[in-house]
Amino acid sequence: MTIENNIVRHIQKAVSALYQSEIELDSIVIQETRKEFEGQITVVTFPFTRFSKKLPEQTGAEIGDYLLKFIPEINAYNVVKGFLNLSVSDGYWINQLLNTVLSPDFGHFPKNGKKVMVEYSSPNTNKPLHLGHVRNNLLGYSVAKILSANGFDVVKVNLVNDRGIHICKSMLAWKLFGKGETPESSGLKGDHLVGKYYVIFDQEYKKQIAELVHKGETEENAKKNAPIIKQAQEMLLKWESGDAEVMGLWSMMNTWVYAGFEQTYDQLGVDFAKYYYESDTYLLGKDIIEEGLQKGVFFKKEDGSVWIDLTSDGLDQKLVLRADGTSVYMTQDLGTAQLKYDDFNVDQSIYVVGNEQDYHFKVLFLILQKLGKSWAKGLYHLSYGMVDLPSGKMKSREGTVVDADELMADMIHTAKERTEELGKVDGFSEAEKADLYKMIGLGALKFFLLKVEPKKRLLFDPNESIDFQGHTGPFIQYTHARIRSVLAKAEYKERISREYLMNLTTVERELILNLCKYPAIISMAAKEYSPAQIANYVFELAKLFNKFYHEESILKAEDLAVRNFRLDLSSATASTIKNGMDLLGIGVPDRM
RNA sequence: GCGCCCAUAGCUCAGCUGGAUAGAGCAACGGUUUUCUAAACCGUAGGUCUUAGGUUCGAAUCCUAAUGGGCGUACCA
Structure with missing residues (x-):
């Protein structure tokens, strides 16, 4: 049980013991303590005042006393208005680092027995891929990885539009x-x-x-x-x-x-x-039309066309089969949905498709529900915003697109120039150099696209090159390389410190707290289908490590025990960065 | 017309189920390297969270409306 859960349970007991009132676990709000206050975990105590009938300060103090008495890991508290700030002992955090964060399965959830399909990319075969497709591909790939890390069995599929x-x-x-x-x-x-x-x-x-x-x-x-x-x-x-x-x-x-x-x-x-391939699937769905007619979900007009009336659901009437009996987009998507389910028997199915098709998928899923498909409730449209240029939308026909191949080549080229300027590739073979440039160039591109919430539209200015400094992929890759370099110097192999009592510096404690958040971030990213959650988390982590790196010496720590502890802390950070970036499809180098 | 989505610093973006003085990065300005990689670190400056109401002890966050932008509303895909 995490300390947070423990605290919440004890608060429930405290309210019951002190104020003879029952309170729901969900209504207890816990958050991180803001930097300017003492402590790591904060309880919002405003809601309890209606039970205590006392001022927030007094209520906070009473609950604080209770927690201090019953939770050994808590060694101090302070109250600021309606906020109860709890200090958890350093021993607890050190223990968390050594026994949880450094355990091999940290950040990997056990199999949950569920199968999910992620359909992404889905290109037309009349033109090359552009930046919009790149966003789609990276999102789909990353979401698949994230779901897999959360214990799902994932099937990635590509529905190629090869006809029309x-x-x-x-x-x-x-x-x-x-x-x-x-x-x-x-x-x-x-x-x-x-x-x-x-x-x-x-x-x-x-x-x-x-x-x-x-x-x-x-x-x-x-x-x-x-x-x-x-x-x-x-x-x-x-x-x-x-x-x-x-x-x-x-x-x-x-x-x-x-x-x-x-x-x-x-x-x-x-x-x-x-x-x-749509050439295989475009005729599917006609049997579903028949099924829908029989079930009375669809109706036929005089001209023979088949429709569904969704006005009672706040939508329109929608055509599902043409008067001449040929398919429309909806027909084949109904059929393909059935085919995909029959092929893989998945519990959930995710369509990574741009937000211009929001309405289509709303209707598609609703129809399948109305048809009584048991699996319809597992369908989800991962809708993402368009990638816009300063001049507006990209149009393939007019040639105003950012070509995927060119863009990747440019990024890799820029990575090469940057790296050479900085003189960081001494002792690299040609093959190693090529790998590194690709890793950095694509790391910059992928991070740039994935750090933004999928739903939001994204602006790309071809005249402003994607950054390699600050809130970027290379920043995080650099942090990883820095850590690996220290670990290599120390000939670090595996966890070397033991549990002992020591005092943590502020940054060390912050770093451990941050590392502990990783599993929660992974599960939130899955719940929201959002790689951006992970991207922003890993960035925070890297930033925090750089601060630590600058403030404290690892190899030259005054005390061997402290040195060992810091090596473990660094190693844990490096693996978490590596694992997090892997979920984004971004590699991290050992040297750069 | 109707429907859906978006609006946070000059720019690009965070901000979990409502909680403390709204945070980063870039750009600007100033500082840090005989010490583990300066693609780094520290500091300064920058905000009526589009607007107006409402709910609440408390709203960037929830509700309503307005404004601005995007998308959809095809017997196209």
Whole structure:
């Protein structure tokens, strides 16, 4: 039992003994003591005054006396207005460090027997990945790691949107203007090559619209009747009918794209247990439509289209099947949800998808509930904000995107320059240098994206490079390297100090307190699906260590016992940083 | 029009289920290295938490409205 739980229980008893009143455990508020006051744990005593019928100060003192008497670890208290500040003995904190924080399974929760699926990335195959996808990928990967650390069995899946009009646009433009260009012939990465023709299509399309408008067509008609869009639509129909030539072109270009994506995923460090392809799933869901009609959840209009009426839930009427019997997005998502459940039998399923689709998922989940799917309550849309440029939203068609591959390469290059300037790679082999630059460059990028709450939108200014100092990945990586360097000098292997009585300095105590918070942070991060919780925690921890490092000497501590203790404290900090960063998908070096 | 989300220092962001004088980083200014890595540390300055009501012993946090910004509201995905 943690000291906090112990305190809460004793407060309950204290209120009962002192004021003959019963109080709920939940209503007892405990928090960290603010730096300017003495103590580590603070009890808010305002709520107890209605039982004590006394002033907050007096109530606090009475409860303080009670706790002092019954909890041996508490050795002092002070009262400031309605706040009871408790001082816990240094012996307790030292014991926590040695027996809890330094234990091998610290921060790892036992298996909870639950299975969760995380669907993320989910790219379209008509263009390369950009910064928005990077945020998605990092979020999905990190959330999967966090859930796993919390004891879940995690299945990562990628639902690839490999069909549809947008892919046909790239295909058509390549066919018309590509002159047989291939990744091999041009040296272009496959996804970039296909993306190039997506842009070309759009340029040509706009040109044709302009011509038609010039000839007197309305804008709306021009958009509908431009020859190139008609051709793309025809191509889509041919694809759907299985036309051999179109299918051949489609699979060739998709193969290029997949090779490109693999490279990007690999560089980013993300992976998947299974890929789903929309070309396999887009016809699914029709049986669910039938099921819904029979259950009376859906209704059919005169023209044959199928709808659900969600007005009683404060939403609209929503189409689930077209009049011609073909699928819409919702149809296939209903089918795919069922497929994913049938495949893996998961307890929870998380969709990492941008907030522009909030409404879609609200409706999707509601429909599945109305259909009585037992697993519907385990569905969750991890909605995240768009990545904006100073100029506004990124648009692939208009080329105003921050390309994922380029950005990663830039970051690694900057890391190289920085590191060389600082002269920190003496004695590194070329391979070690390359690894280090990648670790730092991507560490900066990943931390930059993950430190922000997923829900919030994120501003990226390509003209201002991502920082390597301050609230950044490299700051934390540096702290880790610093610790490892000290430990290496001491030839530290494993826990070396014993339990003994000593007085902690303020920073030491703060550091231990911070380390003790780690498991709670991990579980909160899982509950909120928020890597940002971990990012900000690890930053605090690193900052605190640097303060400690600056104020106290580790290797040259006056007393051997103190030296050993500080080595243990440093080691515990290093592992916690490493583990926390690992949950973000960020590596930490031993030297930098 | 209707619905959802966001608004905290010049900039980028924290702030747990309501709790003490709202915190970091960057940028600015000043200081710290013969001592374990200065990608660091310390200090100064910077705030009517968008606004107005309400609930409460207590509100950046909860409720209502307004303002500003984003997104959605397709027989697109």
